[in-house]
Amino acid sequence: MRWHPASSRYFWWSSIPLDTAPLKNSISPCKSGNGDCNEWVPESIVVDSGWLAKLIFLSAFPAFLVGHFVVHGFSRLGVNQLTSFMISMPLLIFGWFFLLGWLLDRRRSGRISVK
Numbered sequence: 001m002r003w004h005p006a007s008s009r010y011f012w013w014s015s016i017p018l019d020t021a022p023l024k025n026s027i028s029p030c031k032s033g034n035g036d037c038n039e040w041v042p043e044s045i046v047v048d049s050g051w052l053a054k055l056i057f058l059s060a061f062p063a064f065l066v067g068h069f070v071v072h073g074f075s076r077l078g079v080n081q082l083t084s085f086m087i088s089m090p091l092l093i094f095g096w097f098f099l100l101g102w103l104l105d106r107r108r109s110g111r112i113s114v115k
Helices: 051-059 061-075 081-109
Strands: 010-013 016-019
Touching (some): 016 081, 061 081
Antiparallel strands (some): 010 016
């Protein structure tokens, strides 16, 4: 089996594929009819996330949802998805848990009346 340059294009965080070259021409030699058609595409790779990654994803789902739109929005401008993911996700996850803690603290102190 030979190494293909397309296989290093994607970086995986848990089960999320991040494209390191979002605007790069994605025409493969297999589609044009000449060349070796033995390529790995992200859709054909099965990744089993560990329990810790699943726990973080489920507990911070709103942050990952916003992060999805941030990463894909920047990728349309040609920004590396790996870079935008690694910069935006820690900030979004911190913001999400800070908001949850703030809401729980306000509820516990009795400043918000729940009906």
